[in-house]
Amino acid sequence: MTQPAAKRRISIFGATGSIGDSTLSILRLNPKAYDVVALTGSGNIKALAEAAREFNAEIAVTADDVRLGELKEALAGTGIEAAAGAQAIEDAASRPADWIMSAIVGAAGLPPGLKALEQGTTLALANKESLVTAGPLLLDTARRHNATILPVDSEHSAIFQALNGENIDTVERVIITASGGAFRDWPLDDIAKATPEQASSHPNWNMGQRITIDSASMFNKALELIETREFFGVQPDQIEVLIHPESLIHAMVGFCDKGLLAHVGPHDMRHAIGYALGYPNRPDLPLERLDLAKIGQLTFQAPDMARYPALELARRVMEIHGLAGAVFNGAKEAALDGFISRQIGFNDMVRVVGNVIELMSGEGLGNAAITLDSVREADQMARKHAVQSMAALKL
Ligand code: NDP
Ligand code: MG
Numbered sequence: 364m365t366q367p368a369a370k371r372r373i374s375i376f377g378a379t380g381s382i383g384d385s386t387l388s389i390l391r392l393n394p395k396a397y398d399v400v401a402l403t404g405s406g407n408i409k410a411l412a413e414a415a416r417e418f419n420a421e422i423a424v425t426a427d428d429v430r431l432g433e434l435k436e437a438l439a440g441t442g443i444e445a446a447a448g449a450q451a452i453e454d455a456a457s458r459p460a461d462w463i464m465s466a467i468v469g470a471a472g473l474p475p476g477l478k479a480l481e482q483g484t485t486l487a488l489a490n491k492e493s494l495v496t497a498g499p500l501l502l503d504t505a506r507r508h509n510a511t512i513l514p515v516d517s518e519h520s521a522i523f524q525a526l527n528g529e530n531i532d533t534v535e536r537v538i539i540t541a542s543g544g545a546f547r548d549w550p551l552d553d554i555a556k557a558t559p560e561q562a563s564s565h566p567n568w569n570m571g572q573r574i575t576i577d578s579a580s581m582f583n584k585a586l587e588l589i590e591t592r593e594f595f596g597v598q599p600d601q602i603e604v605l606i607h608p609e610s611l612i613h614a615m616v617g618f619c620d621k622g623l624l625a626h627v628g629p630h631d632m633r634h635a636i637g638y639a640l641g642y643p644n645r646p647d648l649p650l651e652r653l654d655l656a657k658i659g660q661l662t663f664q665a666p667d668m669a670r671y672p673a674l675e676l677a678r679r680v681m682e683i684h685g686l687a688g689a690v691f692n693g694a695k696e697a698a699l700d701g702f703i704s705r706q707i708g709f710n711d712m713v714r715v716v717g718n719v720i721e722l723m724s725g726e727g728l729g730n731a732a733i734t735l736d737s738v739r740e741a742d743q744m745a746r747k748h749a750v751q752s753m754a755a756l757k758l
Pocket of ligand 1: 376377378379380381382383403404405406407408426452465466467468469471489490491492515516517568569570571572573574632
């Protein structure tokens with residue numbers, strides 16, 4: 364008699380978000396193949412408890428310490444453990460699992476990502492902020508513990524797929540595409556007055572609010588430039604951004620024979636998530652089958668730097684390197700909070716982040732050792748300077 368195949372143990376960090384939800388929907392296609400270990404969320408206790416009940420998770424963790432009672436109540440009678448707080452999220456990342464999704468938004472995704480890698484598992488990385496703030500630390504932790512990182516950001520999944528079987532030394536350039544975000548066709552004067560609501564709607568992708576606003580400001584693409592450099596080890600001048608309004612080509616890799624390998628697919632994150640879950644095999648996914656004849660044409664434009672100054676900032680960050688990524692991301696997260704709470708305008712976000720980078724660039728950012736402590740310190744300092752810079756803008 365053949366033994367039934369062992370179930371894969373799966374954890375999802377950020378299970379209540381857009382990526383988390385898409386990951387759960389993929390598990391739902393074949394639920395008997397998985398044992399769900401840990402699911403984490405933050406403010407959305409109802410969604411966390413529902414998912415934990417549906418998948419009979421071992422443990423559900425909220426980042427929000429004061430919501431533990433509520434979570435316990437929502438899980439009453441199930442036997443599912445409940446925990447709360449940042450430390451509990453890190454501890455959950457140490458629970459043995461075969462595949463762990465890193466889909467917390469922001470710098471908070473780094474500590475559990477590192478803990479997951481320390482158990483030598485496979486980390487599916489949607490949390491681009493981990494690579495931006497601490498790329499060398501993340502990759503080194505993976506190497507030391509024989510762990511695997513698989514990219515989930517659609518552009519990086521596309522690059523990863525195009526590089527399959529190729530020699531990295533033959534790569535001349537990497538092109539990541541951008542839809543252009545919510546304000547691609549807006550007059551520049553109107554963009555200055557854009558509200559958080561207007562910036563929170565994306566023409567092509569359905570994502571969490573923060574990354575959607577980052578797409579409108581192109582901070583998302585700025586993070587992705589840095590992410591590409593950190594993950595694939597290519598030089599900054601080898602990475603290009605191309606505006607591609609249809610969002611069907613996610614990235615292209617250009618080789619020394621001048622050929623380009625492009626990855627074309629529907630704009631649906633379930634593709635990249637499913638690829639990371641099935642790797643090295645391709646899963647059968649119930650996604651839209653592109654009708655290219657009907658689509659007719661794919662278009663491309665060079666990014667207009669007056670419209671997207673965040674891309675220039677990313678170049679500056681890559682030039683400084685070291686802790687500049689942590690500073691960039693920390694300042695960006697604080698400026699984004701400032702925009703969402705209507706303290707500053709849309710274009711002020713890039714001003715604030717630029718101010719913080721210039722202010723801190725004299726502090727030996729490029730040569731500093733990248734440790735969890737140094738990254739946290741740079742992140743905190745950047746947020747503090749960003750708050751001061753926002754206050755100064757209002758004067
Ligand atoms: P969402 O805002 O939809 O979800 C974020 C998740 O993180 C939620 O589960 C949220 O919990 C949780 N969370 C929020 N703050 C904290 C915290 N301080 N500590 C622990 N958990 C927290 O984000 P997305 O799913 O859109 O994005 C997740 C990550 O994936 C980001 O890094 C993003 O850049 C990246 N990504 C997303 C893509 C997308 O299509 N959405 C595409 C490519 C990359 P709760 O909701 O319960 O408050
Ligand atoms: Mg992306």
